[in-house]
Amino acid sequence: MNILYSTQVTAVGGRDGWVGSIDGALKVNLSTPKALGGRGGAGSNPEQLFAAAYAACFLDALRAAAVELKIAVAEDANVTAAVAIVQSREDPKLALRVGLSVDLAGLDPDEARALVAHADVLSPYSRALREVVEVRIQLT
Structure with a gap:
């Protein structure tokens, strides 16, 4: 199989942590929605x-x-x-x-x-x- 593009994203802290890509282009804070038992918050999911x-x-x-x-x-x-x-x-x-x-x-x-x-x-x-x-x- 010929890989045309590959990336990696690491999650730290699960749904109430953050995710970031290996190249630094993506870094997003995460928050568990209240509907799923979390506190909600400003982070994405x-x-x-x-x-x-x-x-x-x-x-x-x-x-x-x-x-x-x-x-x-x-x-x-x-x-x-x-x-x-x-x-x-x-x-x-x-x-x-x-x-x-x-x-x-x-x-x-x-x-x-x-x-x-x-x-x-x-x-x-x-x-x-x-x-x-x-x-x-x-x-x-």
């Missing part, structure tokens, strides 16, 4: 970081798909990722629920659907999650 990463990656996959499918995408096209920690009555183990809201204003609905479907195939985040996490994608 792993779910926010994951949502940010997935949204950015999926938008890049949309742009790559647009080039391949020869579909023009507006500069203000955007993706919002929603990440939730969930627990069902049937299975007490915690799980992730992920949703993507894709705004491709001005595109023909059929072209937008084709673009999103192709981006979902191209996105490495979507590919990694496909077997484990149900990802719901909607066009807005």
